[in-house]
Amino acid sequence: MVRTPCCRAVGLKKGVWTQEEDQKLIAHVQRHGEGGWRTLPDKAGLKRCGKSCRLRWANYLRPDIKRGDFSKDEEDSMISLHAIHGNKWSAIARRLPGRTDNEIKNHWNTHIKKRLVKKGIDPLTHKPLLDGAAKLSDHPETPREKTSVHQEEDDHKSKDNKSSSGSSARFLNRVANRFCQRINQSVLSDIIGSGSLLTSHTTPTISASEYERSTSSSSTPTSSNILTDQSINVDATSLSSSTCSDSSDIFLYDDIFSDIEDMTIFSSRFSSNVVSHDGEEFLMLDGSCLENTSFMRELTMILQEDKMETTSVY
């Protein structure tokens, strides 16, 4: 099938932009604002395709673009965000101020990807390249602890997190609770950041006492595959309905829930097989959770965020 080109290629310049062209484009955008890209070249006196103009502006000429090398923090963020969004470069770029999707994509493909592969991490799945989850417990550089290429300095900590079956329940408890908190916080911050229209009907977050209770040893089951259900009442579907009380809200915040669609998979895994244990509600955690990409991604981020403070506990 032959598709009509977005613009007539005849007579249009391609390739590297000259300073003169840049100046024309900048002057035009400053005068008329962004948009109308298809007609912009004619108006601005440029012999370029409108798309090309838009790209040049968005990726290079925009005044808020941060140029130069990526910092360690930016790289870490990039990796974490890639673990969530995959190759959704624009989504990643939105969370890295001053960086463009193109820049991030290039940096990922030329630097990060190679570094991850070198470390035995699959840059697509963020899992170990060989033997997968089976080697999670004895792989010192898996994304189990951190999806970071800068994790050498934390190796001693990750060693401590080779949880035995006895401590893994507590550990997973903690992660599960943090995960639920994270869902709420993420939604809240998105909502607040976009106008705080939903403050009256957000899902309540876990209280400190609930958190402590759920992570305390006294209430921790010994079985490695049981998780307390004290606060795992967050299911992305119910969250969606409880957070958005009417159709207009759903429409407004559709993008928020697309952001956490992966979480739905995780939450739904917890929403089944609730059992009673010592008068407390627990969830039977499917062993395949460790192979659940969403779970592992979130786990990675949580651990990265709290700087492995669990070391002293576990």
Added chain:
DNA sequence: AATCCATTCAACCGCCTGGGT
């Protein structure tokens, strides 16, 4: 100095989506 090769990154291409008619 010349050539080759690998790497980087700006730019392009084709496809998709959403809004308007």
Added chain:
DNA sequence: GACCCAGGCGGTTGAATGGAT
């Protein structure tokens, strides 16, 4: 619903650059 258009996105390309021989 069908069509068109504008804009956005992710994958790919190729010119520029730098290092190795």
